[in-house]
Amino acid sequence: MGKVLGFLEHDRKDFQYRPVEDRLKDYKEVMIPTPVESLAEQGARCMDCGTPFCHNIGCPVVNLIPEWNDAVYRGQWKEAFERLEITNNFPEVTGRICPAPCETACTLSINDAPVTIKQMELGIIERAYAAGWVVPRPPKIETGKTIAVVGSGPSGMAASQQLRRMGHQVTLFEKNEKIGGLLRYGIPDFKLDKSVLDRRIEQMTAEGVNFETGVAIGEDLSIRYLQNKFDAVLITMGAGVPRNLPVPGRELKGVHFAMEYLGQSNRNVSGEFYDDEIINAKGKTVLVIGGGDTGSDCVGTANRQGAKKVYQYEIMPKPLDWKNPHNPDWPDWPSILRTSTSHKEGCERDWNITTIGFEGKNGILSKGSFAKIEWKSDPAGGRPQMVPVADGGFDLQIDLVFLAMGFVHVEHNRIITDLNLELDGRGNIKTDGNYGTSIDGVFASGDAETGASLVVRAIAHGRNAAEAVDEYLK
Numbered sequence: 001m002g003k004v005l006g007f008l009e010h011d012r013k014d015f016q017y018r019p020v021e022d023r024l025k026d027y028k029e030v031m032i033p034t035p036v037e038s039l040a041e042q043g044a045r046c047m048d049c050g051t052p053f054c055h056n057i058g059c060p061v062v063n064l065i066p067e068w069n070d071a072v073y074r075g076q077w078k079e080a081f082e083r084l085e086i087t088n089n090f091p092e093v094t095g096r097i098c099p100a101p102c103e104t105a106c107t108l109s110i111n112d113a114p115v116t117i118k119q120m121e122l123g124i125i126e127r128a129y130a131a132g133w134v135v136p137r138p139p140k141i142e143t144g145k146t147i148a149v150v151g152s153g154p155s156g157m158a159a160s161q162q163l164r165r166m167g168h169q170v171t172l173f174e175k176n177e178k179i180g181g182l183l184r185y186g187i188p189d190f191k192l193d194k195s196v197l198d199r200r201i202e203q204m205t206a207e208g209v210n211f212e213t214g215v216a217i218g219e220d221l222s223i224r225y226l227q228n229k230f231d232a233v234l235i236t237m238g239a240g241v242p243r244n245l246p247v248p249g250r251e252l253k254g255v256h257f258a259m260e261y262l263g264q265s266n267r268n269v270s271g272e273f274y275d276d277e278i279i280n281a282k283g284k285t286v287l288v289i290g291g292g293d294t295g296s297d298c299v300g301t302a303n304r305q306g307a308k309k310v311y312q313y314e315i316m317p318k319p320l321d322w323k324n325p326h327n328p329d330w331p332d333w334p335s336i337l338r339t340s341t342s343h344k345e346g347c348e349r350d351w352n353i354t355t356i357g358f359e360g361k362n363g364i365l366s367k368g369s370f371a372k373i374e375w376k377s378d379p380a381g382g383r384p385q386m387v388p389v390a391d392g393g394f395d396l397q398i399d400l401v402f403l404a405m406g407f408v409h410v411e412h413n414r415i416i417t418d419l420n421l422e423l424d425g426r427g428n429i430k431t432d433g434n435y436g437t438s439i440d441g442v443f444a445s446g447d448a449e450t451g452a453s454l455v456v457r458a459i460a461h462g463r464n465a466a467e468a469v470d471e472y473l474k
Contacts (some may be wrong), residue, residue, distance in 0.1 A: 003073060012325065013038055017298030020345050023357060024304055026270045030341050030347035031096070034116075039123045042116045043073035045060045049107035053331045054117060058459040061087045061094075065102060072120055081128040084121065088170060089158045091458060092129070092196050093121025096104050096454045099293075105331035113325035115419055129199070136206035139167035142313030145473045148173060148216045148230040150415065151237030153181025155446025157204070158462030160236055164209045166470050171230070175216040177272060178251050182238060182275040183455070186261040190304070190341075194270060218414030229418075231442050232469050235429060236462060239447035240411035245289065252363030258294045258404035265301050279289030281307040281400055286377075287368060288312040289355060290396055292403030293340075298402045300342030310347045311396065315386075317349035317375055354386065355391070358401065368396050408453040426451055435465040436472070 003009075016032040023030045029076045030183070034042075047067035050088040064083045069079035084091050088324070095118055107113035107452070128134050145168045149160045152174035160172045178184055180197045217223055226233050242257045249255070256279055267274050281302035288295045288302075291314030302310050322328060322336040343349065351353065356369040371394030375384040409427030416429070422438035428451050429444040431437055439446050446458040447467035 003044040004048045005259075006073070007112070008372050010041050010045050010131065011040060011320055012045065012116055014099060017341055019442070023341075024345055027304060029096070029193050030190050033126065034119045034123055034342070036123070037178050039072055039116075039120060040075065043069045043120060046070065046073070046115045046432075047107070047108060051107075053105040053107055054070065054102040054115070057331050058102035060454065061463065062104065062460075063087050063121070065115075065120075068124060069117070069120055069125065072124065077124065078133060079380055080124045081133050081317070084124050084128075088121075089161050090119050090154065090200060091239075092200065093123040093154070093183060093192065094456050095119075095125060095153050096192050096196070096326045099454065100456075101333050101456075102188055102429060104327045104329075109327040109330050111326050113231055114327070117183060136203050137165055138207045139165055141167050142169075143167040143233065143473065145169065145232070146230045147232045147234060147235045147469060147473075148226040150223075150226070150234065151235060151446075152179040152211075152213075152457060153236060154183060155238075155448075155458040155462035155465070156181065156234070156236035157183075157200075159236060159445060159466045160201075160209050160462075161207065162463050163465035163469060164204070164207050166466070168470070168473065173182075173217050173221075173226075174209050174211070174213045174406045177214050178270075179213060181378070185266050186259060186294070188260065188262065188266065188301055191297070194266075198283045201450050209458065214223060223415045223418050226319040227355070227439075227441065233444065233467060234300075234435075234469055235415060235437070235442065235444040235448050235464050236446045236465075237410060237415070237448050239407040239409055239428070239452040241408045241427075242403065243405040243408050245355060245405065247355055249360065249365070249368075252358050252360040252365040252398060254360070255358060255401045256335050256403070258288070258290070258298050258402045262294070262297055262301060265305075279400070281305040281310075283308050284399035285309045285397060286311070286400045286402070287396065287398045288402045288404055290406065291316065291349070291351070292404065292406065294406075295402070295404035296331060296340040296342045298404055299347045300340075300345060301345075302400075302402075303342065303345045309376075310397075312343075312347055312349045313353040313355070314349070314351045315354055315373070317352065321341065340432065345467050352389075359416055365399065365401065368398050368401065370394055372398065407447070409451060410448040433459075435468040442470070443472075 052066045068080040068083040100118040100334040102117045105112040108114045149156045150174045160170045162172045286302045286307045288298045359367045372389040374387045376387050422430045435443045444459040
């Protein structure tokens with residue numbers, strides 16, 4: 001490394017954010033770009049650790065993190081970009097929204113604050129765009145093979161770009177009006193501005209990827225038609241079935257799945273048409289059920305819409321409130337309390353709460369009933385058991401509820417049923433360990449195969465599935 005003892009000379013400097021009072025007025029990104037000078041200094045903190053756990057354990061796409069950290073420290077920005085581009089199709093996305101398991105696996109995290117890897121990644125790709133280094137890379141040789149990719153989320157986009165660069169003709173089908181899947185319709189603009197996606201889609205278009213939007217495979221076109229028309233089909237439609245909450249009053253007006261709300265909000269921001277009933281939190285008391293990132297996104301969106309009060313309940317125990325800069329579970333991802341920028345904008349959180357039911361008047365939600373619980377270990381060694389707390393029941397006057405409790409599995413639509421695709425025990429598309437499904441020539445990757453996971457893992461699976469499809473076509 002360029003500065004072996006740089007980690008002793010420089011402290012970690014985290015992302016800076018726009019003031020809360022300013023960012024609540026719009027949907028622009030809350031993060032402030034890190035100055036180049038600061039990034040070079042942070043690059044110097046990347047130590048000569050010998051075994052870089054950051055990319056060999058922490059990073060699903062196996063980014064060459066020490067190499068581009070060193071290049072940034074030396075001012076070799078184009079070299080850094082070339083290293084970054086080798087492994088990641090969309091560093092401008094992961095540099096904004098990835099939870100950065102690479103940083104919790106950083107060797108410095110044993111007893112110190114890790115290298116600002118996520119900032120470095122974002123700084124490199126934005127510098128590359130500004131310098132004009134991000135250019136189309138169409139294939140030099142055409143194979144004559146054709147591939148249909150179904151679903152334009154991170155896995156589908158990554159696979160499509162890789163397959164096109166291998167020389168195949170690729171058509172990417174998306175049921176919505178714009179490309180991006182979860183990245184466009186699930187993640188708010190204040191975390192990921194959609195112009196970031198649009199400029200990458202422009203590159204992919206110039207490379208020769210064909211985009212077909214507003215086409216629902218299984219309905220507008222049959223999956224068997226794709227089988228007959230294309231040499232291979234890759235299913236990357238994500239884990240589209242949200243976990244429901246089967247309690248009394250679930251049917252009341254005002255109780256929604258998180259993605260209904262977030263998708264509609266994103267369409268509002270981009271000016272897209274939709275014919276669903278408007279969901280708006282202005283002046284309302286909002287409850288988000290589920291303590292993950294999707295729940296946090298609902299919190300931030302409700303605050304921007306002018307919610308009167310926002311609560312967030314989680315059924316699991318409150319994670320460890322960890323104030324130290326190092327990782328208590330190094331190199332693994334630690335179970336510690338995380339407070340997002342959305343939480344800091346206004347939210348009352350609580351844990352160990354189960355939902356009893358909802359009540360309303362004239363079919364409209366007005367109240368929820370809840371109970372405090374404890375988790376007791378099973379003497380037989382099984383899963384911990386949920387035990388009610390004595391006198392732990394309580395009611396809450398609420399106008400809106402957003403269910404953000406994760407996703408169950410891929411949607412079992414006609415893509416699945418018409419082909420009679422084999423599913424695994426969790427309801428995901430079963431594959432042979434190399435993305436091949438039970439039907440010859442049909443592949444699956446991303447959340448459709450693994451269940452809901454990280455965007456960066458979906459990108460990795462898309463890239464790997466592209467290799468598998470390419471090998472099959474050869």
